[in-house]
Amino acid sequence: MSSAHPRKVKLLYFAWVREKIGRASEEVALPDNVATVADLVTWLKTRGPEFGEAFARADVVRAAVDKTHVKSDARIAEAQEIAFFPPVTGG
Amino acid sequence: MSSAHPRKVKLLYFAWVREKIGRASEEVALPDNVATVADLVTWLKTRGPEFGEAFARADVVRAAVDKTHVKSDARIAEAQEIAFFPPVTGG
Amino acid sequence: MGVKVQREDFDVASEVDALASGRTDIGAIVTFTGRVRDDDKGRPIKSMTLEHYPGMTEEELSRIEADANARWPLQASLIIHRTGELSPGDNIVLVVTASAHRQAALEAAGFLMDYLKTRAPFWKKETGPAGESSWVEARENDETAATRWRST
Amino acid sequence: MGVKVQREDFDVASEVDALASGRTDIGAIVTFTGRVRDDDKGRPIKSMTLEHYPGMTEEELSRIEADANARWPLQASLIIHRTGELSPGDNIVLVVTASAHRQAALEAAGFLMDYLKTRAPFWKKETGPAGESSWVEARENDETAATRWRST
Secondary structure, eight states: OOTTSOEEEEEEEOHHHHHHHTOSEEEEEEOTTOOBHHHHHHHHHTTOHHHHHHTTTTTTOEEEETTEEEOTTOBOTTOSEEEEEOOOOOO | OOTTSOEEEEEEEOHHHHHHHTOSEEEEEEOTTOOBHHHHHHHHHTTOHHHHHHTTTTTTOEEEETTEEEOTTOBOTTOSEEEEEOOOOOO | OEEEEESSOOOHHHHHHHHHTTOSSOOEEEEEEEEOOSEETTEEOSEEEEEEOTTHHHHHHHHHHHHHHHHSOEEEEEEEEEOEEEOTTOEEEEEEEEESSHHHHHHHHHHHHHHHHHHSOEEEEEEOTTSOEEEOOOOHHHHHHHHTTTTO | OOEEEESSOOOHHHHHHHHHTTOSSOOEEEEEEEEOOSEETTEEOSEEEEEEOTTHHHHHHHHHHHHHHHHSOEEEEEEEEEOEEEOTTOEEEEEEEEESSHHHHHHHHHHHHHHHHHHSOEEEEEEOTTSOEEEOOOOHHHHHHHHTTTTO
C-alpha cells in the first residue's frame, strides 16, 4: 500500500481510557506498518505520555472495530472506526 | 391401643381423587390396624369400588398428613387430617 | 416476604412497588408471571380451573419461600397464586424476588417456580371448546427441574 | 423483540403490557430490573453515571437479543438500558422475556443479563457523598457467569 493514500480512521475512547487520553475521539492517519489493533496501540503509545498511561495495562483495555468487539490481533484493514475502552460494567 | 377409643380423622380428597371417590371430605374412625398411610389406603379400598378406582394406581396418589407431604410409609399416629391427591400441577 | 392465595387477579407493578419502592438496598428485582395459554400440546383450551387445598397451600408456599430465603440473600420475596376459573391470557401465578445482586434474584425465582410446581397443592383442570375437561398431568420435567436444587 | 437505550426511566408494567397484552400464546413472562444501590461493597454511593458507546450499544444489544432468540423459543423479548446520571433506587436496566414455558423465559433472562454485563458497551462511574468518583471495575464473576453459556 502506498503512503500517498494514508488510511484515515476515527478513534473513540470511553470511560477511564477517555479520561486518561483527555479526549473522546479523534481522526488519525494510520502509518502503513499498523496492521492490527495491537500495532495501533503500539503506535498510539509513541504519540504522547497520555497514551502510555491509558494503555499501561494494555491487556485490560478492550477494543471494538466498526462497533464489534475484537481481540488485539484483529486486523484493521478498511475499518472506519476503532474504539478503546475498559471492560464493560453495564447492566 | 383400645378400640373403645377409635381414632377419628378427617380425610380430604382433591382433583380426580375427589371426583372418583365422589366426595371432597369425610370423617372416619380408623381401625386399630391402620398405622401408616399405606395401611389407610388398603383399608379405604375395602370400603367400596370408588376407593378401588381412586387408588388403582396407588403409587400415583400422593398424601399429606396434617398439611405436610408424606410418603406412603409415614405413620399416622395422632394425625387430625389426611389428604389424598394427584401429583400437583400448579404454577 | 409474603404469600397470597386468591381468586382475584394481581397487578405485577403494584406488587413490585409495594415491596421495593423507596428502597435503595435492592440491586435486582425479578418477576415471574405464569399465564393461561390457549393450547396445551396442540389441544385448544377454553378455560382452566385451579383447585387447591386451603390451609395446606398457604403453609406449603410459606415453607417454599422460607427455603428460598435460607438459600439466597433476598431483600424481599413474594408468591401469589390464583385459584378458580381462568381464561387464556389470564395470570395464574406471580413470583417476585429482590436481592442486592442479580444471580441471587434470578436463581431464587427459578427455585421458587420449580418448587411451587412440584410441592404446592394446586391442580389444574383444562376445559376445551366443546366443554370436555381433563386434569392436567404432572410433567416429568417439573420433577427433574426441582431435583436440581437438591445437591446445591 | 426490541432494544432501547435511553436517559428516561422506564415503566415495567407498560413495557410488559405492550409486548404481552392480549396474547394467549404466552405461558411465562420474566422481568429483570436492575437498580442503583446506595452502596457498593460498603462504599456509600450518592449517584451513578452511565457512559455508553452510542451506535455500538444498540448493535450489541440487538446481537445479544438475537442470540437469546436463537437459543430459546421466545414469544417476545425486550432490553432497555438507561444512560446518564442516576440516583440510588433508580432503575438502570430492564430485561423482559416471554415464552410458552417457564424454563425458556427464566434461562433467556439470565443469559441476556450475563451477556449484557460482559458485552454491552456501558461503563458505570460511582460518586460518593464527598463528591469523589471512581469507575466501577468489571467483576470476575460476570465473566464467569457469561462463560457458562458457551458450552450449552
